Amino acid sequence: MSSLNKKLVLAFLFIFMLGSFGFFVIDKATKSRIDNIGIIGQVPSFSLTNFDGSVITENQLDDKISIVSFIFTQCEGACPIMSENMSILQERFASSNDIQFLSITTDPDYDTLDILNEYSSSYSNNNNWFFLRGDILDIIELSEKGFFLSAALLPAGHSTRLVLVDKELNIRKYYEGTIESNIFELQSDIVTLLNQG
Amino acid sequence: MANKLFFRSALISTILSYLLIFVGGLVRVSGSGLGCPDWPKCFGRWVPPTSIEQIPSHIDPTAFNIVLAWIEYGNRMLGIIVGFSIIIMTVIALIYFRNNSKILYSALWSLFLVGANGGLGAIVVSSVLNPFIVSLHMILALFLVSVLSYGTIESFKLIYSSKLSNILLSKKISTSLIALWGLIVIEILLGTGIRTNIELIAIDNPLYSKGELLNALNSYKYLHSVLGFSLLFLSIYLCYLFKNDFLGLSKQLVYFIFGMILFQIFLGELMIFFELPQLTRLFHTWGSSWLVGIIIILYNTLQYEQS
Numbered sequence: 103m104s105s106l107n108k109k110l111v112l113a114f115l116f117i118f119m120l121g122s123f124g125f126f127v128i129d130k131a132t133k134s135r136i137d138n139i140g141i142i143g144q145v146p147s148f149s150l151t152n153f154d155g156s157v158i159t160e161n162q163l164d165d166k167i168s169i170v171s172f173i174f175t176q177c178e179g180a181c182p183i184m185s186e187n188m189s190i191l192q193e194r195f196a197s198s199n200d201i202q203f204l205s206i207t208t209d210p211d212y213d214t215l216d217i218l219n220e221y222s223s224s225y226s227n228n229n230n231w232f233f234l235r236g237d238i239l240d241i242i243e244l245s246e247k248g249f250f251l252s253a254a255l256l257p258a259g260h261s262t263r264l265v266l267v268d269k270e271l272n273i274r275k276y277y278e279g280t281i282e283s284n285i286f287e288l289q290s291d292i293v294t295l296l297n298q299g
Numbered sequence: 300m301a302n303k304l305f306f307r308s309a310l311i312s313t314i315l316s317y318l319l320i321f322v323g324g325l326v327r328v329s330g331s332g333l334g335c336p337d338w339p340k341c342f343g344r345w346v347p348p349t350s351i352e353q354i355p356s357h358i359d360p361t362a363f364n365i366v367l368a369w370i371e372y373g374n375r376m377l378g379i380i381v382g383f384s385i386i387i388m389t390v391i392a393l394i395y396f397r398n399n400s401k402i403l404y405s406a407l408w409s410l411f412l413v414g415a416n417g418g419l420g421a422i423v424v425s426s427v428l429n430p431f432i433v434s435l436h437m438i439l440a441l442f443l444v445s446v447l448s449y450g451t452i453e454s455f456k457l458i459y460s461s462k463l464s465n466i467l468l469s470k471k472i473s474t475s476l477i478a479l480w481g482l483i484v485i486e487i488l489l490g491t492g493i494r495t496n497i498e499l500i501a502i503d504n505p506l507y508s509k510g511e512l513l514n515a516l517n518s519y520k521y522l523h524s525v526l527g528f529s530l531l532f533l534s535i536y537l538c539y540l541f542k543n544d545f546l547g548l549s550k551q552l553v554y555f556i557f558g559m560i561l562f563q564i565f566l567g568e569l570m571i572f573f574e575l576p577q578l579t580r581l582f583h584t585w586g587s588s589w590l591v592g593i594i595i596i597l598y599n600t601l602q603y604e605q606s
Contacts (some may be wrong), residue, residue, distance in 0.1 A: 120580065124325055127370060128577045129527035131329035197506050256326070283333055283427045290330070293505050 135294050141272040146248045150206065150234035150241075153218035157206075158232055163271050166202045167295050169288070171266040171279060172245055172253070174209035175221045181254070181263040184279035188264070189225040191289065196228060200296060203231040206244070209257035210235040249273065264288060270296055301395035305402060306454040308388040312409065313447040315381045318350075319374070320440050325372045325582045327437075332428045334364065334371030338421040339453065347372045367419035378417055386411050386452075405450030412443040430498040435489045437584070441487065441591050448592035452599040465546045468601040475540065476601075479533050480594045486530060487587050489523040492579070494580075527567060531560050552597040559590055 113166035147160045169188060173181040179251040188203050195201045202225070207213040213221075218233040225231070238256065245253035248275075262278040266288060275291060326332055331436060335341035342348050343355040347368045354363060377420075380430060385406075392406035397399040416439040419432070426432045466472065497601065500515045507515070534557040544550040 117327060120321060121582070124321075124578055124581055127325055128329045128581075131331055131370060134364050136328075138364045160438055193503055194503060286333065286427055289502075296506070299601050 125211065135290070136298070139266070139291050141268075141274065141276040142244060142276075143250060143273045145267055145271045145273060146244070147172065148236075148240065148244050148248065150236040151215065153222050153233040153235075154216050155215060158234055160271060162202075162232070163267055165200075165269050167200055167269060168202050168204055168265075168267040169292075170204045170206070170249065170265075170267060172208050172241075172249075172251065172260040173205050174207050174257040174260070175213050175217055178210065180280050181234065184262060184264065185221075185225045186230070187279055187285045189227070191285070191292070192226060192228060192231055194289065195292065199231065201292065204234060205231070206234045206236075206241060207257075208238075208241060208245075208253065208260040210238055210241065212257075251276075266291060266295075300389070302454060302457040306392045306564065307450065308384065308391055309405075309447060309451040310455050312381065312384045312388050313444065313451050313592070315377070315384055315429055316413075316444050316447055317439070317585075319377050319381050321585050322374050322377050322446065323437065323440065324581045325432060326371055328581050329367075331367040331370035331483070332423065332433070334367030334369070335375075335424070338424045339375065341368055341372050341375075375420070378413075378420065382413050382417060385413050385447075399409070401453045402450060404452065404525070405446050408446045409443060409450065412439060415441055416443060427499060430495040433498075434495050438488075438491065441484075441588055444588055444592045445595055448595045449599065452596045456599070457548060465512055466549050466601055468598075472537075472540055472601065473598075475533065475537055476594060476598050478589070479530065479537065480598075482530055482533070483529055483587070483590050483594065486523065486526050487591070488520060488594065489526065490583075490587065493520055493600065511598050518587055524567065527560070527564050531557075531564060534560050539567070549597055549600050553601070556590060556593055559586055559593070562586060563590075 111237070144175045145160055145163060149157060149159045152158050169191065171184050171188060172186060175181075185205065188205070192203055207218065213235055217237065218235060222231065226233075242253045242256065245251045245261065247259075247266050250264060253260060262279050263276045264284075265276055266274045268274050274295070275288075277288040279285075328332075335347065337343065342358050342363065344351070344353065347365075348354050349365060384428070389410045392403050394436055396402040396406075416436060419436050419439060423429075423432050423436050423535050469589040496516055497512050499510055504511070504515075532583070534553070537553050538557050541550050541553040563583060566579050566586065569579050570583065
């Protein structure tokens with residue numbers, strides 16, 4: 103009987119150690135998610151026109167979590183997938199007022215406000231997604247110097263990455279806009295940011 | 300000599316496989332399944348990178364999180380260790396036990412299951428953690444520990460010649476034990492279904508609270524609870540059937556089963572009425588794998604006595 107008790111104590115100790123190990127690992131993983139979306143840079147000031155004619159500046163990013171993409175409407179490769187993925191995220195986070203989406207055209211010559219308006223209606227179901235145009239030189243500067251994304255040989259040379267920007271206009275992380283696992287990651291990072299307040 | 304050798308390798312394989320299920324569960328609850336975006340290597344390396352500079356240029360560094368990468372890789376490394384352990388066990392079986400079909404087939408089946416589940420691990424990653432495939436990965440692991448537990452107790456009986464239990468494997472006991480095992484497998488499938496559905500709902504509704512997630516579940520979540528309590532009663536009945544076992548081993552195992560089911564119900568209620576603490580989920584899953592293996596061991600301690 104005493105040998106049984108001894109075994110029980112040993113088993114209990116083992117389970118306790120395993121539990122502590124599990125707790126440690128889960129805690130590490132949770133903290134690593136926050137560390138992994140450290141601040142990369144700050145969104146500079148900009149002024150662009152939304153498809154409805156309103157002027158959007160960096161002040162629009164204040165107090166909202168923003169997902170930013172560079173696209174153009176005639177693009178047939180990556181852009182439809184990127185916009186479709188943003189559309190899915192828009193729907194999934196529809197109940198939150200703290201999230202917004204920005205898509206900036208890299209082909210402002212062709213993408214007039216009317217065309218952007220039409221493009222927006224095929225992806226966006228809410229008024230928290232801005233489709234923006236402006237002077238091509240401003241857009242190149244915003245992409246390269248503001249978001250650190252290459253913008254050579256526009257319109258087609260735009261980056262296919264989505265940018266996560268926090269409520270204080272800090273650039274937090276980049277995601278390949280056409281890769282499902284990256285979108286998965288982006289979604290869980292948005293939740294992490296929201297939980298942080 | 301050969302008996303002891305096989306028993307040892309089977310026991311080690313079984314214990315390591317149970318640890319592997321624990322670590323695999325840890326990967327799931329900590330959300331580390333995509334810690335390595337490629338398979339079998341991790342960011343193109345056999346040893347996961349420790350800094351972002353080590354990531355080869357063709358792999359996108361966006362997903363790089365050193366902690367998650369090492370958690371996922373820990374699961375893979377332990378999987379490889381289990382694989383080698385089962386290969387050794389199979390070699391022993393092929394050399395010494397070609398005439399013992401119980402031993403030989405348990406070894407060959409474990410080898411097949413561990414290989415298949417390793418391959419399924421690759422699909423888990425490439426499917427971006429499709430909840431169905433993740434659950435299938437877990438269910439295959441349950442089959443693996445079932446077969447390994449069987450191999451372990453069968454080889455134990457070869458070296459331990461005295462009786463393990465003085466309870467006869469009567470029709471009543473046999474039926475009760477088989478029913479308990481079958482119902483526990485069904486219970487695990489129901490639980491896996493709940494887990495899968497919660498994850499699917501959470502992907503589409505990342506802002507749902509725990510209460511909203513539970514409400515969105517189908518009504519079979521109640522079936523899981525009801526069946527859980529039925530299992531408790533069945534195990535109480537088994538304790539009654541085994542009350543006369545003065546040799547002790549089978550009685551201890553029956554009490555263990557009863558205690559484990561009670562503990563599982565406790566953990567289950569904890570998850571419903573409080574938050575879904577990840578550690579609770581982990582032990583709830585792990586406990587169910589214990590039940591599956593222990594019942595097989597218990598059943599086979601009794602079979603020995605009759606022959």
